[in-house]
Amino acid sequence: MLQNADLHVHTTLSDGTFSPREVMAYASQIGLDCIAICDHDVVAGIKSAVEVSEKYRVEVIPGIEMTAETHGREVHILGFFVDWQDQAFIERLQQLCQQRKERIYEMVDKLKGVGIRLYPIDVFRASGAGSVGRLHLATVMQQKGYVRTIREAFTKYIGDGKPCYVAKFGLTPEEAIKEIIRAKGIPVLAHPGIMLNDDAIFEYLEYGLRGIEVYHPEHARAKVRHYETLAEKHNLLITGGSDCHGFGKGRILMGSIIVSYGLVEKLKNARR
Ligand code: AMP
Ligand code: FE
Ligand code: FE
Ligand code: ZN
Numbered sequence: 053m054l055q056n057a058d059l060h061v062h063t064t065l066s067d068g069t070f071s072p073r074e075v076m077a078y079a080s081q082i083g084l085d086c087i088a089i090c091d092h093d094v095v096a097g098i099k100s101a102v103e104v105s106e107k108y109r110v111e112v113i114p115g116i117e118m119t120a121e122t123h124g125r126e127v128h129i130l131g132f133f134v135d136w137q138d139q140a141f142i143e144r145l146q147q148l149c150q151q152r153k154e155r156i157y158e159m160v161d162k163l164k165g166v167g168i169r170l171y172p173i174d175v176f177r178a179s180g181a182g183s184v185g186r187l188h189l190a191t192v193m194q195q196k197g198y199v200r201t202i203r204e205a206f207t208k209y210i211g212d213g214k215p216c217y218v219a220k221f222g223l224t225p226e227e228a229i230k231e232i233i234r235a236k237g238i239p240v241l242a243h244p245g246i247m248l249n250d251d252a253i254f255e256y257l258e259y260g261l262r263g264i265e266v267y268h269p270e271h272a273r274a275k276v277r278h279y280e281t282l283a284e285k286h287n288l289l290i291t292g293g294s295d296c297h298g299f300g301k302g303r304i305l306m307g308s309i310i311v312s313y314g315l316v317e318k319l320k321n322a323r324r
Contacts, residue, residue, distance in 0.1 A: 229256060
């Protein structure tokens, strides 16, 4: 039987708008057989997804999307099959989530400098449990009427390199890759087409990176071809997913990028 998978989905534990259970219900409804839950710097959503896996007949791959920083820019590293019950890993992630909170205070301060007055508590309330991030901040900016759209919040103020953007993540890409490996996960570079040139990929391979996310909504056809070829040539694992944030990105993206179960099997076989 043909099976299909969406290997990059967010929940309310990071900046998605669907709870883990809602993610599972939706995945089942649209006929997905397997999803990877990859929240930003948090694994706390995996348990409740796994609990309803049988009910919905959707396999859950425990994952993470770790945020690293290099040259003042963000790099996202996916980790597939991480041990989400590993106490040391969980504690490390909690530290990173704490740094994310501190970063919100700094961005709120910068926004004050351009006349946008927000309370950090409102951002934390918008994020709920788990990790807080720019999408929550953008939502509050919109709610308070400072921007008309989430997009405007990013393009004018808090997008990468914009005036009120603060990088300040605790990890380099090398460290993020090593954290994932320590948690028995398979590190894969998320959406390289958004953020990086190929040199960075080769650098990260030396740190233990195993693959690249070839299929992603923000990879145009030419980029997909480029990364397919690169992965084949260098024997890298290939993944793909919708990066669904529920309604967080306007429309529900889940299922818009689907990969065949063969790629999941390759990932499974790559576990050591
Ligand atoms: P953070 O982890 O706090 O740096 O936020 C990164 C997240 O912000 C991404 O995963 C997206 O959810 C969101 N994001 C980044 N850039 C944009 C953008 N231009 N428009 C909408 N959302 C964005
Ligand atoms: Fe996000
Ligand atoms: Fe990402
Ligand atoms: Zn993502």
